[in-house]
Amino acid sequence: MAPVERHYRWTWVLRASPEALWPLVSDTDRFNRDCGFPAFQIRPLRKGESPPAPGVRRLRSVYLGMVGEWEEREFEWVRPSRFAVDRRFTRGPLSRMVQSCELSALEAGGTRVVYEMRVAPKNLLGSLVVPMAVGIRMRRSAQRVFQEYDRLALAGPRAAAGAGDPGMPGPPEGSRLSMIARRLVEGAGQPGPLVSRLAALVAEGDAGSLAKMRPYAIADAWGSDRGHTLDLFLHATREGMLGFSWDVLCPHCRGSAAGSPDLSGVSSEAHCSSCGIDFDVNFDQSVELNFVPDPSVRRVSRLQYCMGGPQITPHVVAQKSLAPGENLYIAMALPEGRYRVRTRGVAVMQAFRIERGGAAAVRIDVGPSPAPMDEPSVAPDGVLNIRNTGPEALMTHVERIAWSDQSVTAAAVTSRQVFRDLFSREILRPGERISVGTITIVFTDLKNSTQLYREIGDAPAFGRVLGHFDVIRASVADEGGAIVKTMGDAVMAAFVHPDAALRAMRRAQYELASPERARAVLALKCSIHRGPCLAINQNDRLDYFGTTVNVGSRLCSLSTGSDIVVSGQVLEDPGVSAILSSSPGAFSVTHDASPLKGIAGSPFPYFRIAG
Secondary structure (H helix, E strand, O other), rough: EEEEEEEEEEEEOOOHHHHHHHHHHHHHHHHHHHHOOOEEEEOOOOOOOOOOOOOOOOOOOEOEEEEEEEEEOOEEEEOOEEEEEEEEEEEEEEEEEEEEEEEEEEOOOOOOEEEEEEEOOOOOOHHHOOOOOHHHHEEEHHHHHHHHHHHHHHHOHHOOOOOOOOOOHHHHHHOOOHHHHHHHHHOOOHHHHHHHHHHHHHOOOOOHHHHOEOOOHHHHOOOOOOOHHHHHHHHHHHHEEEEEEHHHHHHHOEEEEEOOOHHHHHOOOEEEEOOEEEEEEEEOOOEEEEEEEEEOOOOOOEEEOOOOOOHOOOOOOOOEEOOOOOEEEEEEOOOEEEEEEEEEOOOOOOEEEEEEEEEEEEEEEEEEOOOOOOOOOOEEEEEEEEEEEEOOOEEEEEEEEOOOOOOOEEHHOOOOOHHHHHHOOOOOOOEEEEEEEEEEEEEEEEEOHHHHHHOOOHHHHHHHHHHHHHHHHHHHHHHHOOEEEEEEEEEEEEEEEEEHHHHHHHHHHHHOOHHHHHOOOEEEEEEEEEEEEEEEOOOEEEEEOOOOHHHHHHHHHOOOOOOOEEOOOHHHHHHHHHHHOOOOOOOEEEEEEOOOOOOOOOOOEEEEOOO
16 A cells, blocks of 8 residues: 655744745745755766756755655745745655745734645655654744744844844954954954954854855845945955855856856856756856855855755746646736746747836736737736746746846956955966956056156156056045056056946046145046956956957047046946036036047047046
8 A cells, every 4th residue: 555645734823024034934945954954965967867857956865864865846936925846756765745835914914824745655664754754843843943034034134134243242362263353453454343243243153144155245234335345355365264256157047057266267158957058157147256254263064955945046036837828827016127037948038027007917928939029017016927828838937137236246346456456366267258248447547657757757757657556546446446457657447337437537637636645746548438348367367358448448548638538338327427417517528539549430439527
């Protein structure tokens, strides 16, 4: 007689709302760890075995002394109300296990949580183990964990983020961690309060959260400046408190497709086994810098307890396999913005918007037919209906198009002076070229530097030229940029945002042209251009290459030293527009055009910003 499937259904009433609970409850990696489940390993492919289908993972773990191996289907979920996963076992006492969790808002406030487990034993041992391991042990663990998540959700996002709190005890005096913290304050000049919070977090923080520390997310939880917090993490890495790694993210699922402890291990092409696709890597979105405590101060293992839950890909708001003709209805209780419906195996992705004034109901068909040319709009309280019109089942994803701004991308960190100063050896492998995405490039050059040498002599002029580098370097660093290289009297710098570049160059020009600040007034020619670039390894330095760099270099020669020459891409930036409009009459902007040497096409349009 075959073992009987066991069905368990537990209900709890919590005080927090479904929206507040969702980031915690749907973080299945954290939930499994907090419930006491063992970490798993990805089972390697055996000889003669076919690779798993895209989205299916073959995993292995040991629980209560028993080895279990299974194929894990993709999670299905609709944020913030439900998720489920199906596991089919190939080894161990179980045959199948299906878990699901539903969150529903109560009229009086709070949330009803319904957690279900359907477990099919494979043999007599499984029939004996399931009532104890699931019926008793799992119920108690889940209740304890849900109550703790309720407490964290009520305490607010900062508590839920796992970034520690100001009252967290720091490292013991005299320990290696406390000595590094002292060096960060006294030697590296880092802010004492931030150093204390980081040291306390490393000493006492949750091990699971510390295995992947994201500086911007921690800065948001602390209420601190993102740039200052990132600089602290970089200095802490140099001093031996932290280590970092570069994670390559898939553009579809945005999960980590590969990782490397140094930049030379990042390639221009990568493969995502979950999505079954190859993709081009770029610094702007595909490569993220994450941190972990250095093993010398605290050993934190990067163990995985789940690799497919909703919080692994938080930009995906719904994910479900739709049978032919099946419908998925989603209430649009989501932030306004652009979204898309993506289906594995279907090249067409249908975009839509959530915005005020949109339709109460919108239907999007997925399948072999081409997507409509328009981009439908659905109201924030409307309903989205997705229907599979094809002949086969399709895994369908509904996701935000915008990438998370809490990621420290390679484009952002390599455009920061602190990173280039502390980690100058972080370069690409020889011959590798990786897209940086869109970046802001600055070129400067001293006007009439040859005349300066003739007028005041070689030694004084040389000193002034060296001093002008210090002024530019300070101005660039204070605005979050980085000097890429110097070429004689010229400087090439990089910024993430054009407005930061404009502020930095205005300050540098002012300081060099102010008689009270300099023994000899210097005129600094400047240009700012924005566009796509390639990152390359040039003379053992991370450098940028491409048309954007060439155009920026040519524009600098058009500057008079009393203006900043910018391209239309820079002038149209909202941050630059805000600067120019902040002081009416203080700036003059004039339009001009000129052929650029080596740049094909008609005269290049540009703008002079003076004042």
